[in-house]
Amino acid sequence: MSKFRKDDGKETPQISTSALPDIVFMLLFFFMVTTTMRETTLKVSIALPQATEISKLEKKSLVSYVYVGPPQKQYISQLGSEPRIQLNDEFAKVGDITDFVESERQAMDENEQKQMIVSLKVDEYTKMGIVTDIKQELRKAAALHINYSSRQGANY
Numbered sequence: 834m835s836k837f838r839k840d841d842g843k844e845t846p847q848i849s850t851s852a853l854p855d856i857v858f859m860l861l862f863f864f865m866v867t868t869t870m871r872e873t874t875l876k877v878s879i880a881l882p883q884a885t886e887i888s889k890l891e892k893k894s895l896v897s898y899v900y901v902g903p904p905q906k907q908y909i910s911q912l913g914s915e916p917r918i919q920l921n922d923e924f925a926k927v928g929d930i931t932d933f934v935e936s937e938r939q940a941m942d943e944n945e946q947k948q949m950i951v952s953l954k955v956d957e958y959t960k961m962g963i964v965t966d967i968k969q970e971l972r973k974a975a976a977l978h979i980n981y982s983s984r985q986g987a988n989y
Contacts, residue, residue, distance in 0.1 A: 877902035877919050882957035883986025890980065895948050897937040898982075899930070901963060902956030916959045918967065927966045934974040952980040 879902045890896055900919040904912045908924075918925045920933045938946045951971055955964055971979060 873898070873900075873919075873922050875900060875919070876905055876908060876922070876924060877917055877956070878905055879954050879956045880958070881954065881982055881984045884981075884983035885986050887983055887985060890950065890952075892948075895941070895945055896950045896952050896980070897934070898952050898954055899933075899967060900954045901959055901967070902954075903959075916956065916963055918963070927963075927970055930967060930970040931974040934971065934976045948978070949976065950978045950980050951976045952982050954982040 877900050879900060902916055903909075903914050904917050904924075912924070918927065918930075920929060925933065934949075934951065938949060941949060953964065953967065968979065971977070
């Protein structure tokens with residue numbers, strides 16, 4: 834007689850799935866909280882120039898972006914390949930910048946309007962003429978705090 838016998842009639846127990854909905858909702862909540870949505874859809878191609886002396890902006894809520902670069906492939910047939918200005922989700926002309934700055938100021942808190950920063954995200958191959966025109970319009974709109982966006986370059 835053996836001390837150990839085989840139980841052929843026993844089945845393996847099923848895995849408990851009672852905690853599965855809790856785990857799924859916890860993951861869903863985590864990704865909802867940590868994901869950031871893109872505010873604007875870029876319609877221009879931008880390869881930022883390199884810079885050696887860069888600093889991060891403290892409050893990104895004060896920043897309004899002006900994008901300048903050649904249109905993306907789907908817009909080249911109707912707009913050509915010359916650099917264009919994009920304000921929010923629309924192509925714009927240089928004269929539209931004053932209205933853009935004013936509408937961005939109106940969307941801000943009254944105390945923060947004086948601290949507004951206009952960040953220029955300009956393609957590195959864009960000629961300076963269009964950038965100079967944009968800066969002149971920003972002066973007319975009294976938006977004197979201008980930032981140039983760039984990527985980290987090699988340190989010399």
